[in-house]
Amino acid sequence: MKNTHYILATLFTFCFLICGGQPILNVTISSNFIFGGGQGSNFATLSLQPIAIIDAEPDPSNTINFGISSNTLEAGLPATGPGGILTNESIWLNFTYRAVNFTNAKIYVNTNQMVPAGMVLQIQVLSTANIGGVFTSNPVLSPITLSTNQQVLVNNFSSGYTGNGLGTGYQLKYTIENHSGQSLPLGFEIIYEIK
Amino acid sequence: MRKLCIITVSFLLSFSCSQAQILAGTLNVTGMPSFTQSVNAVVVEAGLDDTTVGFESNFDATKIGFVLNPILLLPSSLVCEQNVYRYSVFINSVNTPANVTLEAKTTVNSGLRFPTVSIYDTLLIQPLGPRNLTPTNGGNYTTVPNNATQAIKIMEFIGCRQDIPIQFRIKPSALCPAGNYNFEINYTVTASLTL
Numbered sequence: 001m002k003n004t005h006y007i008l009a010t011l012f013t014f015c016f017l018i019c020g021g022q023p024i025l026n027v028t029i030s031s032n033f034i035f036g037g038g039q040g041s042n043f044a045t046l047s048l049q050p051i052a053i054i055d056a057e058p059d060p061s062n063t064i065n066f067g068i069s070s071n072t073l074e075a076g077l078p079a080t081g082p083g084g085i086l087t088n089e090s091i092w093l094n095f096t097y098r099a100v101n102f103t104n105a106k107i108y109v110n111t112n113q114m115v116p117a118g119m120v121l122q123i124q125v126l127s128t129a130n131i132g133g134v135f136t137s138n139p140v141l142s143p144i145t146l147s148t149n150q151q152v153l154v155n156n157f158s159s160g161y162t163g164n165g166l167g168t169g170y171q172l173k174y175t176i177e178n179h180s181g182q183s184l185p186l187g188f189e190i191i192y193e194i195k
Numbered sequence: 196m197r198k199l200c201i202i203t204v205s206f207l208l209s210f211s212c213s214q215a216q217i218l219a220g221t222l223n224v225t226g227m228p229s230f231t232q233s234v235n236a237v238v239v240e241a242g243l244d245d246t247t248v249g250f251e252s253n254f255d256a257t258k259i260g261f262v263l264n265p266i267l268l269l270p271s272s273l274v275c276e277q278n279v280y281r282y283s284v285f286i287n288s289v290n291t292p293a294n295v296t297l298e299a300k301t302t303v304n305s306g307l308r309f310p311t312v313s314i315y316d317t318l319l320i321q322p323l324g325p326r327n328l329t330p331t332n333g334g335n336y337t338t339v340p341n342n343a344t345q346a347i348k349i350m351e352f353i354g355c356r357q358d359i360p361i362q363f364r365i366k367p368s369a370l371c372p373a374g375n376y377n378f379e380i381n382y383t384v385t386a387s388l389t390l
Contacts, residue, residue: 022331023348024340025285027383036217036280036386040224041379042257046292046365047231050373055241094242098369133242134370161369164242 051098052105052194056091057166064088066176084179089126093154093170095135096161097194105194107154107170111146112189120177121146123190125153131168135160139170146190153192217386218278220263220355224382228256230365238369246296246366255360259284261384262309262355272310275355279315280386281323282356285346288339290378294368297380298336299361301350304328306359315354323390326354336364339380346383 025032033039056062066086097105115121123146125139138155154170162169229252236250261282263274291297308326315321330350331337337349350359 022337023283023285025283025346025348025383025385026344027285027287027346027381028344033383033385036219037282037384038220038222038261039381039383040222040259041381042224042227043377043379044228044230044288044363046295046367046376046378048295048367048371048373048376049232049234049237051237051245051369053239053241057242096238096241096243096245096369098245098371098373100373102372134244159370159372161244162242164240169242 048098050100051096053097054093054095054107054192054194056172056190056192057094057164057169058090062091064091064174066178084177086176086178088174089171091172091174092166092168093172093192094162094164094168095194097135097157097159099159102158104156104158106152106156108150108193108195109144109146109153110150110191110193111148112191113185113187114148115146116182116184118178118180119182119184120175122175122177123153124173124175125170126173127171129168129171131163131165133161133163133168135162137170143173143175150193217280217388218263218266218274220261220384220386222382222384223260223262223357224257225259226255226257228252228363228380230363232365232367245369249364249366251365252363254362256363257361257380258306258358259361259382260306260309260355260357260359262357271355275309276313276315279313279323279326279354280388281351281353281390283348283351283385283387284359285383285385286337286339286349286361286380287343287346287383288341288378288380289343291339291341292367292371292376292378294371295376296366296368297339297341298364298366299339299349299380300332300334300336300364301328301330301359301361302334303330305330306352306356309355309357313354323353323388326352326356328352328356328359339363341378346381 122143124143128137136157144151238245238248262271331348
């Protein structure tokens with residue numbers, strides 16, 4: 001009786017090891033299906049949408065504040081600190097892009113309102129990183145002075161995706177020269193667009 | 196009771212005799228799956244791949260059936276009643292676009308037994324078990340290989356069966372360009388007399 005149990009257990013283990021994965025069949029060997037089996041097929045159609053989405057992480061809390069710090073206020077110096085220049089490197093651009101007919105895309109940047117006179121706002125791709133994405137990095141490396149006109153921030157790239165969140169995609173550096181301590185107009189936005 | 200025993204024994208005897216050769220049958224495949232990605236089925240978080248969303252066909256985008264061929268004056272229904280085999284269904288695709296994953300599934304006991312009622316169902320000992328359908332992977336989606344030679348098993352069933360619905364899911368990467376595609380889905384049925 002015990003022997004029978006051993007044999008059954010061995011057979012079961014053997015079968016488990018052999019049959020553990022999902023069975024695969026070589027469908028070019030006709031003897032696999034010709035005796036009592038058969039083959040058939042149908043055609044399928046597939047239609048895929050183009051995709052062009054971009055966001056500035058952290059999303060939605062991606063507002064940049066160049067506020068004046070009371071710690072750096074010094075009589076005789078610009079209100080925005082020594083040199084009147086402030087920077088921010090906390091924003092990352094993520095995108096997902098699916099091309100139509102392998103058409104490459106670019107990322108453009110502009111502002112929704114005029115930058116006040118006497119103030120200079122620049123943007124620059126500081127670095128590129130890839131966490132879980134598949135994309136070709138092709139940024140414009142020199143600083144871009146922002147205006148309401150669209151300017152290229154990232155040059156030609158093909159279909160891909162950057163991965164989601166901080167630390168992946170394109171890290172941006174914003175620089176603002178604001179010697180006179182002016183404020184940006186209410187509702188001022190920096191706009192990114194893939195096209 | 197005695198009559199049922201006689202029927203069982205005679206069926207088992209005829210079953211044993213018929214093991215010499217598995218009878219030929221016909222695989223019937225109907226339906227042309229059409230996969231159209233709607234705007235709502237596209238990834239909405241920039242940076243993520245579109246495979247994270249995916250979209251499904253109707254549950255019965257394709258129907259398959261396997262019925263034994265008539266023999267002289269014997270109709271298929273009678274041949275199927277007297278000859279019960281175990282059928283395994285394998286699936287593969289050809290020319291599915293790169294970076295697109297096709298998945299398929301069916302549900303437990305989907306489709307219709309053929310014939311609906313059989314003397315086999317009344318046997319005390321059913322050599323191959325009841326005339327049921329068992330999907331692979333517990334009825335969850337199985338990835339269809341895009342390979343002209345290798346097919347993967349998606350279900351098995353006992354006895355002839357008709358109108359087995361197959362549902363598909365498409366997971367298209369953003370790396371696959373937008374547009375329209377055509378590809379072929381192949382089905383291969385193998386028959387056996389073993390458990």
